[in-house]
Amino acid sequence: MARRIFLAGHRGMVGGAIHRRLIANGAPEADILTRSHADLDLTDQRAVQAFMQAERPDAVILAAARVGGIHANNTYPADFIYDNLMMEANVIHQAHLAGVQSLLFLGSSCIYPRDAAQPMREDALLTGPLEPTNEPYAVAKIAGIKLCESYNRQHGADYRSVMPTNLYGPGDNFHPENSHVVPALIRRFHEAVETGEPEVTIWGSGTPRREFLHVDDMAEASLFVMDLDRATYEANTRPMLSHINVGTGSDVSIAELARMVADVTGFEGRIVQDTSKPDGTPRKLMDVSRLADMGWRARIGLQDGIAETYDWFKAHAGSVREN
Numbered sequence: 001m002a003r004r005i006f007l008a009g010h011r012g013m014v015g016g017a018i019h020r021r022l023i024a025n026g027a028p029e030a031d032i033l034t035r036s037h038a039d040l041d042l043t044d045q046r047a048v049q050a051f052m053q054a055e056r057p058d059a060v061i062l063a064a065a066r067v068g069g070i071h072a073n074n075t076y077p078a079d080f081i082y083d084n085l086m087m088e089a090n091v092i093h094q095a096h097l098a099g100v101q102s103l104l105f106l107g108s109s110c111i112y113p114r115d116a117a118q119p120m121r122e123d124a125l126l127t128g129p130l131e132p133t134n135e136p137y138a139v140a141k142i143a144g145i146k147l148c149e150s151y152n153r154q155h156g157a158d159y160r161s162v163m164p165t166n167l168y169g170p171g172d173n174f175h176p177e178n179s180h181v182v183p184a185l186i187r188r189f190h191e192a193v194e195t196g197e198p199e200v201t202i203w204g205s206g207t208p209r210r211e212f213l214h215v216d217d218m219a220e221a222s223l224f225v226m227d228l229d230r231a232t233y234e235a236n237t238r239p240m241l242s243h244i245n246v247g248t249g250s251d252v253s254i255a256e257l258a259r260m261v262a263d264v265t266g267f268e269g270r271i272v273q274d275t276s277k278p279d280g281t282p283r284k285l286m287d288v289s290r291l292a293d294m295g296w297r298a299r300i301g302l303q304d305g306i307a308e309t310y311d312w313f314k315a316h317a318g319s320v321r322e323n
C-alpha cells in the first residue's frame with residue numbers, strides 16, 4: 001500500500017530538495033502531502049491537530065522550522081526558541097495521536113557543546129555549554145531529539161532524528177542579514193561583480209571553520225535514514241543516542257570559503273573582515289562515521305556545489321527567497 005508522507009516545510013531549501021528526491025525516487029505526487037506556512041501554521045496546536053486527524057499520514061518528515069544564520073539567531077532568540085519548540089511539539093505529539101508510526105525530525109549540528117572535541121560524535125550531546133549565538137535554537141533542537149526519543153521509549157514509536165551540518169544549495173534563503181554564510185557571500189560577491197565594488201566585507205575574523213553539505217545530499221541522507229530498517233537504526237543509535245549526524249566529514253575556514261565564492265563569481269577585488277561581527281562557534285565538524293557505517297556518504301564537493309548554487313541563484317535572480 002502506498003505510503004502517504006506529510007512533508008512539512010516543502011517550500012524551504014531542505015523540504016524542496018526532499019520533495020524533488022521523493023519524486024525522483026518514484027513517489028506519486030498524490031502521496032506527498034504538503035501545506036504552506038500560510039495554510040497551516042505549525043505553531044498552532046489546534047490547526048495541527050485538525051490536520052493530522054483529518055489526513056492521518058503514514059509518515060511525517062519535519063523539515064519546517066524557524067531557520068537563520070548567526071545574525072538572525074543572535075537577534076531573534078525568542079522567535080527561534082518559541083517557534084521551533086511549538087512546531088516540533090505540535091507535529092510530533094499530533095502525529096502520535098494520529099497513529100503515525102514513522103517520523104523524521106531535522107535537528108542541527110549546533111546542538112553540540114561549543115568546545116566539543118572535533119569531529120563531534122553523537123554522544124557529545126549535553127556534555128557542555130552551547131554556543132551563545134544560537135543557544136535558544138539549539139535548546140529547541142535538543143528538545144526535538146528528546147521528544148522523538150521519549151515517544152519511542154514510551155509509545156514504541158519510530159521517530160528518528162538527523163543532525164545536519166551547515167547546509168547550502170538551491171532554494172536557500174538569500175536575505176542579506178538573516179541568511180547563512182554561503183548564500184550571503186554568493187549574493188554579496190555577485191553584487192560586487194555586478195556593481196564593480198573593489199572590496200567585499202565578510203563578517204568576523206574569517207578563522208572559524210565550517211562543514212558545508214549540499215542540500216541534495218541532505219535530502220538523500222534524510223530518506224536513507226528514514227528507510228533504514230528499525231533494527232539497523234536502533235543498533236546504531238544506542239545507548240540512548242536517538243540521532244545521527246549528517247555531514248561531509250571535512251571543513252574549511254570562512255576565509256577559504258570566501259576565496260572559493262570569489263573564484264566562482266569572478267570577483268577579483270579585496271576581501272576584508274568586519275571583526276565587529278561575531279565568529280560564533282570556532283569549529284563544528286561532525287563525526288559522520290555512524291552514517292558511513294550504515295552505507296551513506298556525501299557526494300557533492302563544495303567547489304562544485306557552490307558553482308551549481310551560483311548558477312541557480314543567477315537563473316532565479318529577482319525571485320530568490322529572502323526572509
Ligand SMILES: NC(=O)C1=CN([C@@H]2O[C@H](COP(=O)(O)OP(=O)(O)OC[C@H]3O[C@@H](n4cnc5c(N)ncnc54)[C@H](OP(=O)(O)O)[C@@H]3O)[C@@H](O)[C@H]2O)C=CC1
Pocket residue numbers: 008009010011012013014015036037038040041042043062063064065066067083087106107108109164165166167168171172173180323
Ligand atoms: N540551512 C541550514 O544550514 C541548516 C538547516 N537545518 C534544519 O533543516 C531544516 C530545514 O531548514 P531549511 O530548509 O534550511 O529552512 P528554510 O527556512 O529554507 O525552510 C523552512 C520552512 O519551514 C517553513 N516554516 C517556518 N515556520 C513555519 C510555521 N510556523 N508553520 C509552517 N511552516 C513554517 C518555512 O515556510 P515560510 O518560509 O513560508 O515561513 C519554510 O518553508 C530545519 O529543521 C533546520 O533547522 C539544520 C542545520 C543546518
Ligand SMILES: C[C@H]1O[C@H](OP(=O)(O)OP(=O)(O)OC[C@H]2O[C@@H](n3cnc4c(=O)[nH]c(N)nc43)[C@H](O)[C@@H]2O)[C@@H](O)[C@@H](O)C1=O
Pocket residue numbers: 067068069070071073108109110133134137165166167177178179180181182184185201202203204208210254277278279280281
Ligand atoms: C547551521 C547553523 O548555522 C548557524 O550557525 P553558524 O554556522 O555560525 O551560521 P552562519 O552560516 O550564519 O555563520 C558561519 C560563519 O560565517 C561567518 N560569516 C562571514 N560572513 C558572513 C555573512 O555575510 N553572513 C553570515 N550569516 N555569516 C557570515 C559568521 O561570522 C560565522 O563565523 C546557527 O545560527 C544555526 O542556524 C545553525 O544550526
